[in-house]
Structure formats: C-alpha cells, structure tokens
Amino acid sequence: MQNKLPKRDEVAKELTWRLEDIYDDESKWEAELSKVNEIADKMAAFQGKLSESAQTLLDFCKLNEELTLFLDRVYGYAHMREDQDTANSKYQGFHQRALSAYMGSAEKTAFMNPEVLDLSDEQLKDFFEKAPELGRYKVMIDEIRRLKDHMLNSEMEALLASAGEMQGASQKAYGMLSNADLKFPSVKDSKGEEVQLSDGRFVPTQMSKDRELRKNSFETYYAKYAEFKNTWAALYDGEIKGRIFEAKARKYNSAFEAAVDRNNVSPAVCDNLFESIHNNMDKMHRYVSLRKKLLGVDELHMYDVYVAMLPEFDMKVSYEEAKELSLKALAPLGEDYLAVVKESYENRWIDVIENEGKRGGAYSGGVYDVHPYMLLNYNDTLNDVFTLVHEMGHSMHTWYSNKAQTILDANYKIFVAEVASTTNEVLLYHYMKDNAKTKEEKAFIINHFLDSFKGTMFRQTMFEEFERKTCEMAEAGTPLTSEALYNVYLELNKQYFGEDMISDEQIGWEWCRIPHFYYNFYVYQYATSFAAAVAIADRILKEGAPAVEQYKKFLSSGCTQDPVSLLKIAGVDLTTKEPIDAALAVFGEAIDEMEKVVND
Known part of the structure; x- marks a missing residue:
C-alpha cells in the first residue's frame, strides 16, 4: 500500500x-x-x-x-x-x-x-x-x-x-461528507512509521498483521466519525423520515413493507432470514472462537476481525494476477462468458486504484447501450481479488440482461442484484481452494470464505436488524439521536459476535460509516443472495452445462418476472428457509474443514 x-x-x-x-x-x-x-x-x-x-x-x-x-x-x-x-x-x-x-x-x-x-x-x-x-x-x-x-x-x-x-438530500450530504470532506490523520504502526489513513485504506489497515497499526487505525478512524456523531445522526434521521413519509403517503403499514413491495418480495423472506440466522448464531460464535484461538490472543477485539486468522501466512495478488485468476475460476461459465470478461479488461471498463477524492468501496454501473463499468479501489489483497470477481458478476448480469431485454425490462430488481456477484465469488473460492499449493495457502483461502460468510450472511443481517429496529423506533416516535443509534448498534454487535469478542466502545459508531443504510433496506438482500449463490455455484460445479444454461437464462431475464420466481429458474426457492439453512450448514462445514487443515 x-x-x-x-x-x-x-x-x-x-x-x-x-x-x-x-x-x-x-x-x-x-x-x-x-x-x-x-x-x-x-x-x-x-x-x-x-x-x-x-x-x-x-x-x-x-x-x-x-x-x-x-x-x-x-x-x-x-x-x-x-x-x-x-x-x-x-x-x-x-x-x-x-x-x-x-x-x-x-x-x-x-x-x-x-x-x-x-x-x-x-x-x-x-x-x-x-x-x-x-x-x-x-x-x-x-x-x-x-x-x-x-x-x-x-x-x-x-x-x-x-x-x-x-x-435524496441526506444520502447526497452523507456521500459528500464521507467521501470528500472527511479527512483522516496519519496513524503510526509498530515501528513508529506514519501511515496515511483514508476511507478506502481503513479495511486494508485492519487486515494488516501489525496489531498496533490495526488498533491505532481502528481507534483513530472511529474517533473521527464520532466527532461528527450528531451530524451523522441527523443525516440518518432525515433518510428514515423520508422513507416513513413516502410509506405513509402510499398507504403502507411500514417503511420496510413499502421497500420490499417495491421489489415484489414478501417481508416473510426477510423474516425467514432473521429466524435462520438467530437459530444458527452458535456457528457465528464458533467462528469467533476459532479466530481467537488461531490468532493466539488473550482478548479478541473488533480490530482483530479483518486480519487473516493465520498470522504467519500472507498472500498478495497483483491486479494482473487477479485478472488471470478470475478467468480460470469463471471458466465453468463458458467461453461466451469469458469473452466478455476479457473484453472488460482489454477495453478499460474498470477504474482500478484509489486516488485522492475517489469514491470509496466498489460498484458496478454503466450505461444500457454502451457497456457496464466497474469502480474498484484495488490494493493487492486477496479481498480485492474477490471484489473484482464480485463486481464482474454484477457487470455480467447487467450485460446479459441488457443484451436480451429492452432498457425497461433489463433493469433487474435489487433483490436478485447480489446473486450473480456472489456466485462468482463462490466459484473463485472453490477454484483457489482446490488449487492451493500448500496447506497454509488452503487454510488462508478457507479463512477468506469464512470471513465472507461472516461479513455477508451474519454482518449484513445485523445491519438489516439495525435498520429495521431504528426505523421502527422512528415510526413509534422515538428520536434517532446519536446516543440511541450507538446503543442499538453496540448491543447488536455484542449479540452477533458473542462472548469471545470484546465489543470495543468505538464499534458503536460503525453505523455512521455504512453507506448502505441510505439505500432503503438494501442490505438483507446480500444475505439472501449469498445463500442463493452458494446453491447456484454448487449446481454449476456438480451438474455442468444444464445448470450453466439455466443460470444464464436467469442472468438474461432482467425484471420480466418477480425476483423469487426468477431465482427458481436457477434452481433456488427463497419462499422457504431451506436455501438459507443449507448455506449456513456450508458455513459450519467450512469451519470443520478449517480446523482439520490447521490441525493436520
């Protein structure tokens, strides 16, 4: 970096x-x-x-x-x-x-x-x-x-x-404050050297093996967000009040009901997710215990969440290497799929590295009658490789739908938007795990998959609980003060991470930095999509061409059916808890495999 x-x-x-x-x-x-x-x-x-x-x-x-x-x-x-x-x-x-x-x-x-x-x-x-x-x-x-x-x-x-x-003013103001106006000081690593902190560099510093850098980065980063706690609370309150206003105007019982109905999805799908996650919270706590054990720390802190559980092993992947890996991992999807991926690399569809003032994170966007585009902030980490194939999945979903449908029918609903991206990630995981050269590398890859489950199935569901709880508070007339938001978030963090995790006081301010809280109940769909993607990738790898053909039909269908029906084309039924429970079972199996690899 x-x-x-x-x-x-x-x-x-x-x-x-x-x-x-x-x-x-x-x-x-x-x-x-x-x-x-x-x-x-x-x-x-x-x-x-x-x-x-x-x-x-x-x-x-x-x-x-x-x-x-x-x-x-x-x-x-x-x-x-x-x-x-x-x-x-x-x-x-x-x-x-x-x-x-x-x-x-x-x-x-x-x-x-x-x-x-x-x-x-x-x-x-x-x-x-x-x-x-x-x-x-x-x-x-x-x-x-x-x-x-x-x-x-x-x-x-x-x-x-x-x-x-x-x-939209709250979302716009949030974006300008977090991306353009918020400036972070440098922090020191264990050698006393200065490292410039930024929104885009926060997670890479949290992935560092240097625990002092992680701790200093964590405390400094959230201290900066906490300086503006009342502003963040006012912006979030404005976002929530806007949703409530529109939901009431449109005669919905709640803002959440209005949001999911816009995507033609039943609230029961999200309720199924909550029930399955809470019933499987023991797996999350088992993951946290494994992380504490492998890191060899007396106390596991929130600044120990992103670092690999194998402190003696590291894996850096250049952008050029990441492109090659993506082509090998996505090969099961066929030559026609790979041809478009190669075109995106050769013809500059991607904005790759971070620069001053650049929007943080990553996304896939684009223009219907041109082609998709991807924004990255690539920093040579394994996580960045997965982000690349994730955004490529979005872009390929868009590309297939745009080619098959009119502009009005190509715009697939948000509910299915994360399926193609996560399917790509699962395929990359299996390829890299199966082709690992050493047991340390294999464990490192499994570590990433476990972290993806933690970050997607559990963390995004926790985000959704925060969003729903705080929206219900506002609907009941409870003021969304910075203190109230802090308390809700910190309590959820403790519930999800369990007793083996020290929920540091700074983590209560994490809600301030999550842009998806301005996307109107978007985040639970990461979790349902992850569950669907695990099932789809499994079918592709086991069944081959027939499953790939059905999957591409799904990718090409845009919004021509309701989202749950579209997923049935690819073999997944989210009207039941079965796909979610099955995905969480895979999480448990991956923990078993991780324990076996590191103990051999």
Missing part, C-alpha cells in the same frame, strides 16, 4: 475507466441533457390523454423508453465522473444537473402511473389487441398495475415526485 494517494491525473491511463465510450465530447452530454428536458415536455403534453386510444398510449410509451435511454446515459456519465474524484467541482455540477433533470422529468411524467391504473382491464386488453406493439411495454405496465393499491392521483404523484430530490 502506497503511503500517499495519487492525484487523479497521476493514475496510469490503463488503470482508469474509459468514459469516452459514453461521450467522446462533453458537448454531446450537454445536448442529451437538453434532450431529456425536451422529451419530458413532450410527454407532459399527454397528461389526461393516455386512455384516449391504443395509439396514444403506445406513442407515450415510446417516448418514455427514449427518455429512459437518454437519462441512463446522461446520469450514468455524470455520476461516474464525479465518483472518480468527488472533489471535482465541475463534475459535482454535472451530477447535480443530471439529478435535477431526472427529478424534473419524473415530476413532469408523474401522471403516467395513475392514468395507467385508471384503465380498466377490458380497456387495456382492447389496447393490446389494437396496438400489438404495446406488448413491448407489457412488463412495465403490469408492474405499474401491481402497485395499484399504493398509487395516488396525478396531483399527489407529481407532489411526491417533486419531493424526491429533497428526500
């Missing part, structure tokens, strides 16, 4: 994404931004007319598809430009203008859903018969009508749409 972050213009070109594939001249971005407003104005002229004739509805739907394409490019380009350097005022402006255009068009076209809902079943059937081209928009129309009980009249929908940009 470099001691100093490079500036954006100091990063090697081949390690940056080529956003010129979207706009090779930013005057085209300006022109298409104007086009967004023009199309939205044309659509606004249809207000009150969608029931007039099949042709009128078809003409409107065509404009809506065109608007979606332009918005996808305009917004996608702007937010990726800003993310590569969040302190760049020019692209801050681009992002703000694109967001305003998005919200403005939503406001101008807010009448669409109420008017589509006002159509009778007989009238709509007649429209489809008179204008067969409307079939192109059937999935979109059916989805609108599915939410009929929660749609408002045109005037109220327009009001809610206009409030959308305001409701």
